[in-house]
Amino acid sequence: MGETNRIGKRKILKELTDLALSADFRELANAQDIYCPFESLRISRVEIRHSNFLANILNPLANHGFGECVLRNLLDKLLTASGDHALRLELALSDLGRIEVFREFHNMDVTIHLPDLTPSLVCIIELKVDAHEHSGQLQRYAENAANLWPNASRRFYLVSPTGMDASHDDWNTLSFSEIVAALKAAYAEPVGSPLAKSMLRAYIDLLRRLFVPDEKMEELARKLWQKHGQTLEYLIDQRPSPMRDISQAVQSEESIAGIIEGISQRTGIEIAKDSSSNTYLRFYIPAWEQDPDMPFGDFTASKSLLVIEAEFYGERIHVRFNLGRGDTSHRESLYERLKASKEVDMGNNKKLTPQWTRLASHTIRRIKNIEELPQEDQDKLVETARSGIVDFVARYLPAYDQAIMAL
Incomplete structure (x- = not known):
C-alpha cells in the first residue's frame, strides 16, 4: 500500500510539473494574471457590490468626472435591447436635465429616473451573477415601479452572464457582454478622472474575465482539460477557501x-x-x-x-x-x-x-x-x-x- 501511494504521488507531481511548464497553461495564466481591486475586495460574485459600483459610476453627480458619459452609453445599450429607437434618438439630442440614480431602492438593484423627459423615464436594472430569479421578484419590482412612478414610461432589464430568460413579459434580457460594450464605449471618451478611469478599466476587465466568452481562452482551457484533466481536478480539490x-x-x-x-x-x-x-x-x-x-x-x-x-x-x-x-x-x-x-x-x-x-x-x-x-x-x-x-x-x-x- 505504501509503494502504491508513493507511485501515485510521483504521478501527480509529474502531471503538475507538465501542466506548469505547458505553453498553453502559461498563456492562459498570463491572460488571467491581472491585478483587480474588485476581486481583492471579493465583490466579483456578490450582486449588491456590482450594484454599488454601477450606481455610482452612472450617477452624473458623483465625483468620478465622467458626468453623463457612462449613463448615456449604458442607456443607449439598454434602450437598444428593448427596441426603443425613437427614445434613443430623443436622448441623444436632449439635455437629460435632472437625473436620479438609486441603489437597492425598494430592493431593486439599480434604478435610473429621468424626471425631465416627457413623459419621465424610469429604467430598472436587476443583476443576476450566480443566482436565479426567485419568488416572482420581477413581477413585484414591476408592480413597485408602477406604484412609485404611475405616469412614467417604465423599462425593465434583467442582466445576467448569459442573458437568461425573464419570467415576466415586461422585462428585457441582456448579457454582461452588452454591459461591457457600453462601459468600454464610455471609457474610450476623453472624460473621467485618472483614478476613476483606472477603476472603470479594472471593472471592465473583471466582467470580461468572469462573464464574457473569449473563444481563444476557452479553446486553451479545453485543450488543458483534455490533456491534464485529473491534475486540474486535483488542483480544484486543493483550492484555498475560508x-x-x-x-x-x-x-x-x-x-x-x-x-x-x-x-x-x-x-x-x-x-x-x-x-x-x-x-x-x-x-x-x-x-x-x-x-x-x-x-x-x-x-x-x-x-x-x-x-x-x-x-x-x-x-x-x-x-x-x-x-x-x-x-x-x-x-x-x-x-x-x-x-x-x-x-x-x-x-x-x-x-x-x-x-x-x-x-x-x-x-x-x-x-x-x-x-x-x-x-x-x-x-x-x-x-x-x-x-x-x-x-x-x-x-x-x-x-x-x-x-x-x-x-
Whole structure:
C-alpha cells in the first residue's frame, strides 16, 4: 500500500510539473494574471457590490468626472435591447436635465429616473451573477415601479452572464457582454478622472474575465482539460477557501486533542481520530472494534462501519453518525441492532441505504457569504465547530455505545 501511494504521488507531481511548464497553461495564466481591486475586495460574485459600483459610476453627480458619459452609453445599450429607437434618438439630442440614480431602492438593484423627459423615464436594472430569479421578484419590482412612478414610461432589464430568460413579459434580457460594450464605449471618451478611469478599466476587465466568452481562452482551457484533466481536478480539490481554512484549524493536533479530551471527560468513552480530509473529520471508537459487525468498513483506516463525521462543505458545518460503506451483511446486522434500541437516535433515515446511511445529525452552523468572512469570524467559527462537535457527540454517543457494547 505504501509503494502504491508513493507511485501515485510521483504521478501527480509529474502531471503538475507538465501542466506548469505547458505553453498553453502559461498563456492562459498570463491572460488571467491581472491585478483587480474588485476581486481583492471579493465583490466579483456578490450582486449588491456590482450594484454599488454601477450606481455610482452612472450617477452624473458623483465625483468620478465622467458626468453623463457612462449613463448615456449604458442607456443607449439598454434602450437598444428593448427596441426603443425613437427614445434613443430623443436622448441623444436632449439635455437629460435632472437625473436620479438609486441603489437597492425598494430592493431593486439599480434604478435610473429621468424626471425631465416627457413623459419621465424610469429604467430598472436587476443583476443576476450566480443566482436565479426567485419568488416572482420581477413581477413585484414591476408592480413597485408602477406604484412609485404611475405616469412614467417604465423599462425593465434583467442582466445576467448569459442573458437568461425573464419570467415576466415586461422585462428585457441582456448579457454582461452588452454591459461591457457600453462601459468600454464610455471609457474610450476623453472624460473621467485618472483614478476613476483606472477603476472603470479594472471593472471592465473583471466582467470580461468572469462573464464574457473569449473563444481563444476557452479553446486553451479545453485543450488543458483534455490533456491534464485529473491534475486540474486535483488542483480544484486543493483550492484555498475560508471553509477549508476552518476545517484545517479544527483538525490541528492541539484542536483534535481538545475534542477527544472533551468527549472523554463528558462521556467516559475513549474516542480516536480516523481517516480525514479537508472536507471530513472522522472519529471512531476503539472499543467497538470487538463488535462482530463493526470492523468491516472499507472507507477509513480504522475499518469501522460506524464513525462520527464532521463535514465542512459549502456554507455549512455539520456533524453526524455515519454508517458507511462496507460488507453488506454486517451493515444490515449493525443497522438492525441500532434500530432496535429505543435510546439510539437514528436521525431521519427510515431505511438502510446501500452505501452511506446518515443517522443522528446536527448542523453546527450555516455561514452566509462565507467568502467574505473576516479572519476574526473564521477564528470564532473554529471554536464553534470544536465545541459543537463535543456537544453533539457527548449527547448521542452514550446511547450508541450502550447499544453496541450490550452484545
